[in-house]
Amino acid sequence: MNAQDAQISVRDLELAYGSFVLQRDITFSVNRGDIFIIMGGSGCGKSTLLRELVGLKEPSRGEVFYDGVSFWGSDPEERDRIMRGFGILYQSGALWSSMTLAENVALPLREYTDLRETEIRGIVSLKLALVGLSGFEDFYPSELSGGMRKRAGLARAIALDPAILFFDEPSAGLDPTSARLLDDLILELRESLGATIVVVTHELASIFAIGTNSIFLDSEAKTMTASGPPKKLLAECHDPKVRAFLTRGVEEQKKGEAKPCFF
Numbered sequence: 001m002n003a004q005d006a007q008i009s010v011r012d013l014e015l016a017y018g019s020f021v022l023q024r025d026i027t028f029s030v031n032r033g034d035i036f037i038i039m040g041g042s043g044c045g046k047s048t049l050l051r052e053l054v055g056l057k058e059p060s061r062g063e064v065f066y067d068g069v070s071f072w073g074s075d076p077e078e079r080d081r082i083m084r085g086f087g088i089l090y091q092s093g094a095l096w097s098s099m100t101l102a103e104n105v106a107l108p109l110r111e112y113t114d115l116r117e118t119e120i121r122g123i124v125s126l127k128l129a130l131v132g133l134s135g136f137e138d139f140y141p142s143e144l145s146g147g148m149r150k151r152a153g154l155a156r157a158i159a160l161d162p163a164i165l166f167f168d169e170p171s172a173g174l175d176p177t178s179a180r181l182l183d184d185l186i187l188e189l190r191e192s193l194g195a196t197i198v199v200v201t202h203e204l205a206s207i208f209a210i211g212t213n214s215i216f217l218d219s220e221a222k223t224m225t226a227s228g229p230p231k232k233l234l235a236e237c238h239d240p241k242v243r244a245f246l247t248r249g250v251e252e253q254k255k256g257e258a259k260p261c262f263f
Helices: 046-054 076-083 101-112 117-130 146-157 176-193 204-210 230-236 240-247
Strands: 006-017 020-031 035-040 061-066 086-089 164-168 196-200 213-218 223-227
Touching (some): 006 046, 006 196, 020 046, 020 196, 020 213, 020 223, 035 046, 035 204, 046 196, 086 146, 101 117, 176 196, 204 230, 213 230, 223 240, 230 240
Parallel strands (some): 035 196, 035 213, 086 164, 164 196
C-alpha cells in the first residue's frame, strides 16, 4: 500500500507509568484495511499500547495520528470526533449484565444518534445477525456461552459502523473451536465493513490466520524489535525472541547476535 493509505501512524511513543518505562521508541503505521497484530510476551505493554491508541491513557512521550491528525495534540472535541470512529471489543466482552443483548447493542445508538426506536431495533437485529446471534435479542449475557458473549460484544462494537476496530485479546478464554470461529468472523467483518482492525493477542493460531501486519514488543529490550506480516516474520526473522514467540520454542533457535527484523 502507498504511504497515503496509512490510517494510523504512531511515532516515537513511550509507554510508562510514572518513572517506570514499559516500552520506548515505538514507531509504526497501520494501513487501511489491515488486520494489524500487536504481539509480545506477557507484561510487555501490549494492552497499555492499545489504551494509548484508543484514548484511555495519554502517552508520556510521542504522537498518535489518525488520518494525519494528532490525536493527543487535538482539543477534547476533536479527540471525541476521532473516537466516534472507533469500535472496541474488550477482553471480557464488557456487556452490561442487567441489559439484554438488544439493549447492549442499542446503547451506543441511543447515546450518539438521533435515530428513532424502530430504526435502532432494525440496526440491532442486523448487527446481531452479522455475528451469528439472530434471535438472541432478548437473552441476557449470563444466558450465553463465552464465545457468544464475545460475539455480542462485537455486535455492540460495530453498532455505529466504525472505521477502526480495536480488539484486546479477543480469543482469551475461548476453546480452540470458538476461537477459530471468532477469527473467521473478524475476517468476514473486515470484508463486509471495510474496517481497519487492530488486535492485541498472543494466540499463534489467530496471529497467522488473520494478521496482515504486526509488531513485536520485547519486554527486556523495552522496544519493538520486529515488524511485518506475521508469516514473513516466521519465515525470515532470525531474532531468537521473535522466533521463540512465533514457534513457542518448537524450532531450534539460530545462533548469533539478535538483530531487529523490520519488513
